[in-house]
Amino acid sequence: MEAKFISHDDTTGWLDALSEQHVVLAPMWDNTVVTFRPHVKGRTPVLDRMPVLPPKEGVFPQNEMLLKYKYDKDPENLDRTSVQVKETLPQDTAVVVGARPCGTRGMTVFDRVYNCEKIRDPYYVGRRENTLFVTVACTRIESTCFCHDVGSHPADAEASDVLLVPVAGGYVAEPVTERGNALLDSPFFAPAGERSAEAAEVKEKNRAKLPAAHDYTGCGEKLMDRFNDLAFWEEQSAKCISCGACTYLCPTCYCFNITDESVGLTGKRLRTWDNCMSFQFTLEGSGHNPRPTKAHRLRNRVNHKFAYYPDLHGGAIACCGCGRCIKSCPVSVDIRAIVRAAQTYTPKPAPEGGDER
Amino acid sequence: MNANPILPDMATIIEVVDETPNIRTFRVRLNDESRMQGFSFMPGQVGQLSAFGFGEATFVINSSPTRMDYLQFSVMRVGEVTSRLHTLKEGDSLGVRAPLGNWFPVDEMRGKDITFVAGGIGMAPLRTLLVYLLDNRKDYGKITLLYGARSPRDMAYQEDVREWRERDDLDVVLTVDAPSEGWGESPQERVGLIPHVLTDINPSPENAVAVTCGPPIMIKFTLQALKKLGFADDQILTTLEKRMKCGVGLCGRCNIGTKYVCVDGPVFKYSELKDLPDEL
Ligand SMILES: Cc1cc2nc3c(=O)[nH]c(=O)nc-3n(C[C@H](O)[C@H](O)[C@H](O)COP(=O)(O)OP(=O)(O)OC[C@H]3O[C@@H](n4cnc5c(N)ncnc54)[C@H](O)[C@@H]3O)c2cc1C
Ligand code: SF4
Ligand code: SF4
Ligand code: FES
Numbered sequence: 001m002e003a004k005f006i007s008h009d010d011t012t013g014w015l016d017a018l019s020e021q022h023v024v025l026a027p028m029w030d031n032t033v034v035t036f037r038p039h040v041k042g043r044t045p046v047l048d049r050m051p052v053l054p055p056k057e058g059v060f061p062q063n064e065m066l067l068k069y070k071y072d073k074d075p076e077n078l079d080r081t082s083v084q085v086k087e088t089l090p091q092d093t094a095v096v097v098g099a100r101p102c103g104t105r106g107m108t109v110f111d112r113v114y115n116c117e118k119i120r121d122p123y124y125v126g127r128r129e130n131t132l133f134v135t136v137a138c139t140r141i142e143s144t145c146f147c148h149d150v151g152s153h154p155a156d157a158e159a160s161d162v163l164l165v166p167v168a169g170g171y172v173a174e175p176v177t178e179r180g181n182a183l184l185d186s187p188f189f190a191p192a193g194e195r196s197a198e199a200a201e202v203k204e205k206n207r208a209k210l211p212a213a214h215d216y217t218g219c220g221e222k223l224m225d226r227f228n229d230l231a232f233w234e235e236q237s238a239k240c241i242s243c244g245a246c247t248y249l250c251p252t253c254y255c256f257n258i259t260d261e262s263v264g265l266t267g268k269r270l271r272t273w274d275n276c277m278s279f280q281f282t283l284e285g286s287g288h289n290p291r292p293t294k295a296h297r298l299r300n301r302v303n304h305k306f307a308y309y310p311d312l313h314g315g316a317i318a319c320c321g322c323g324r325c326i327k328s329c330p331v332s333v334d335i336r337a338i339v340r341a342a343q344t345y346t347p348k349p350a351p352e353g354g355d356e357r
Numbered sequence: 358m359n360a361n362p363i364l365p366d367m368a369t370i371i372e373v374v375d376e377t378p379n380i381r382t383f384r385v386r387l388n389d390e391s392r393m394q395g396f397s398f399m400p401g402q403v404g405q406l407s408a409f410g411f412g413e414a415t416f417v418i419n420s421s422p423t424r425m426d427y428l429q430f431s432v433m434r435v436g437e438v439t440s441r442l443h444t445l446k447e448g449d450s451l452g453v454r455a456p457l458g459n460w461f462p463v464d465e466m467r468g469k470d471i472t473f474v475a476g477g478i479g480m481a482p483l484r485t486l487l488v489y490l491l492d493n494r495k496d497y498g499k500i501t502l503l504y505g506a507r508s509p510r511d512m513a514y515q516e517d518v519r520e521w522r523e524r525d526d527l528d529v530v531l532t533v534d535a536p537s538e539g540w541g542e543s544p545q546e547r548v549g550l551i552p553h554v555l556t557d558i559n560p561s562p563e564n565a566v567a568v569t570c571g572p573p574i575m576i577k578f579t580l581q582a583l584k585k586l587g588f589a590d591d592q593i594l595t596t597l598e599k600r601m602k603c604g605v606g607l608c609g610r611c612n613i614g615t616k617y618v619c620v621d622g623p624v625f626k627y628s629e630l631k632d633l634p635d636e637l
Pocket of ligand 1: 283286414599
């Protein structure tokens, strides 16, 4: 496999060609946000920044049909109906272009849950196997980025099929998988030649821009030490307005809801992204709610990513460090700060005099 | 379960039994005869019933694997899906995803005395286990059933209860919250809250297991009563109810810390529950 070069001007033509064979999802402006949309021929993708929405859309769409159903009335006995149900497994092949390394790597968090010994979700696995990721290495490091804290870096190609490295005039396209390599078999590409050295430099330079990595080792235990300290969680969640932006925009959040939508006698069962920060998420019939306040819900969200998931999946943190939840939170809740607060927690000193020991 | 764990099997209702004003029992068979023949489950496992257009909800398979003529589910009407299910009649179709979750440790329980403590719809998960034990009667010690409901008419499984009361290898005590006409003529019929009656029955914790299910408040006081009677935490079994959607460990709805009630439960020993983070 050999690195290639594509000029800025040619990327749109390349996507046009790819979209003849695949569903191509590429970053587009939608009002004020950049989101992944099916590529429209001739339209230039927005490849110079991190899309606000996560690339999981390509494999785990915000709305996904699980099955169709149809009621049939028995003409002999109008009181009686039967139901026909049809499984709607995904058929398309797709290419997600313009994700960042963090977002693409987020798919590995799904993989351990949706395609493991215990269960194989055929919708997820179907899309995952038929979706290629063309990822753009980061050159603009933001204050909210912390991919390096969770074991990654701005040119990480994990879970990618092709890595595009921005160089003067275009991108060096580094194939990561055989299938990714096949995408580069196109007249829009030229051999990278000397530009490969430039790409290596770009990668090195941006990696060096990040501050020293924070060490999350042992954070799960520290978070669990605070589990029953509701005051801690109330303080961390004080500003939260339970809007759910952090969950919907997160590349690793994989919770969903299932709902039926009928029109007349036919309909479909859908799965949609869901939001654990909402009161309704765990509300039970008796009125009892195991996570009744935003403190309980934020505790679950943070613990799921930094304590429960690592505990279940060999230490892997279920956060790719993209910073979307920090950047998009209307009240600046910062997940990094919460985990650090648990890691460095020291009991407040007693108000005066008294020695509690 | 299906190769696609989210795709229900189609099933047909062969009988509907009105249990109480708000609980209805459905006996169903999978339409695919070979899948019905091959269906196997253990007492305590659950299923997701689909009313297409309304959604899915979780119910314990309350028939016993020792009697496979049909799968039985009892549905208390509380909301959208359960109300829709209540409109279904014999011959109607519905979707079934089953079996899901874990089950009662019937092998570990062998040779022991078993005390059942059920409140209201909590009788459903205990019914499957009770029938299973009765069908394997010689493998188990003394079996006691304490079943409580608000009033006599809120007591489900009347037909079973009648039969159980007559057996001499099973002790049955029924209780209702308040005195009611015609109730209390037999010593099997009591008035009073379940934990009080349980204390009264005074089951021995020696080589015994207690199995309890019911509303949270009843479970809470029943646990206290069992502890007072000397039952250790690992001698008490209960089944948990959590809001569930997928039933297969994906949707993230039902977790208590690292445990997912849909796959690691719904059956838990009290000793296991105590180790979970406090988020019941
Ligand atoms: C393991 C397990 C076994 C169960 N076994 C039985 C059974 O044998 N018989 C029976 O009648 N019920 C059983 N339930 C409860 C049953 O699943 C819910 O009552 C049902 O899902 C409500 O559906 P609905 O659409 O009618 O209610 P909705 O319209 O969705 O909601 C009505 C109310 O019920 C709440 N609710 C929804 N789902 C649940 C749930 N799973 N648990 C608690 N509250 C919920 C909602 O928050 C709402 O307040 C069981 C639940 C679990 C988790
Ligand atoms: S938790 Fe926040 S930083 Fe981590 S992956 Fe999700 S959105 Fe990105
Ligand atoms: S984005 Fe911020 S305010 Fe909204 S639910 Fe998440 S933490 Fe709360
Ligand atoms: S019900 Fe979906 S994870 Fe348990």
